[in-house]
Amino acid sequence: MAYLSISGVRKTYGSPRGPVTALKGIDLEVNEGEFVSILGPSGCGKSTLLKCIAGLEDASAGKIAVDGRALKGPPQNMGIVFQRDVLLDWRTILDNVLITAEFAGLKGPAVRERALALLGRFGLGGFENRHPWELSGGMRQRAAICRALLCDPKLLLMDEPFGALDAMTRDDLNLELARIWQDTRKTVVFVTHGITEAIFLSDRVVMMDRNPGRIVEIIDIDLPRPRHLAMRESAEFGRYVAHVRHLFASLGVLKDDAP
Known part of the structure; x- marks a missing residue:
């Protein structure tokens, strides 16, 4: 049984022009001790999904369970880090x-x-x-x-915690977070819009698209641990980056300048 289970989740907000669907058909399972990043462009519902997992917002449809228990408010034994401190x-x-x-x-x-x-x-x-x-x-x-x-x-949720930091500080904190995870094997769900960051940190990367927010692909990251910043220069790491960029380009999220 997955430690975190998300099944058929939809989130809809009301607006003067009618309902707006922020998330649609979200299905995801995260195993205990796994590090999973949710990657996607602004407006794809990454933070909304994290808030639903944290019990800070209710899903409009579908089910979320943590450690086998249906979610009713913030789950026990959870830590959360927001975009702002x-x-x-x-x-x-x-x-x-x-x-x-x-x-x-x-x-x-x-x-x-x-x-x-x-x-x-x-x-x-x-x-x-x-x-x-x-x-x-x-x-x-x-x-x-x-x-x-x-x-x-036991469960650590992180909503773009390093997005506003300079590149050197971000790299430093990526390394420390990787060491913390290596030592404790907490279950981590990490929201980011950084392709390199997601690949470097994760066991799996969940790629999302917008209008409405949905999962388009889940990528297993088969890179050895512990990981070091120099790994980002390797051919294998580069292939993961190229795959993600190509998929986002095919969705119109990124421009693909390849011939």
């Missing part, structure tokens, strides 16, 4: 990370030590008493990831 400026970085434990009713030295260890792992050691407005965008997003990981969630 959503840190509270009046709390220190450490206190922002500890919010997750507060909501779960956890406290004590062990929780604090875990928070400090995560901050150290993500390069934020020594910044725990700073406030968000004192940190760069990349550092803030690192803190947001620490917050999501604090209670050791």
Whole structure:
């Protein structure tokens, strides 16, 4: 049985001009410990699908189950990282990370030590008493990831968490996320519009198109782990990139300049 099961999901919004279908006929199964990226252009419903998985929005039709249980609100044992860090400026970085434990009713030295260890792992050691407005965008997003990981969630949902970061910071966080996954084997659903990022991180890449949002192909990424940035220069990696670009070009999402 898949850890995450999505069957026949449709999401429709009302509008002054009538209903708008954001998602249609979404079928997807994610195994426990698998890293799956959802890849597609803006407006294809990637974030909407993630919100439905997180129980933040209800599907208009279809079923979603997590760990064999039909979804009714946010699933237990879930961590989520949004596009924006959503840190509270009046709390220190450490206190922002500890919010997750507060909501779960956890406290004590062990929780604090875990928070400090995560901050150290993500390069934020020594910044725990700073406030968000004192940190760069990349550092803030690192803190947001620490917050999501604090209670050791079994399911980690990430909605384009690195989209607003510079290329070097993004590469650094891709590597750290890959190491975290390698160490913990959490079930990860990662939304991105970056082709290289999706291939580098994932066991499978779910490709979506828009109008309405739908899955057009699921690609198994058969690349060895652990993965290093130099792998992106390999011929095998390049073939995955070319395949994705060609498919998106055939859908009119990308221009294909090949003869």
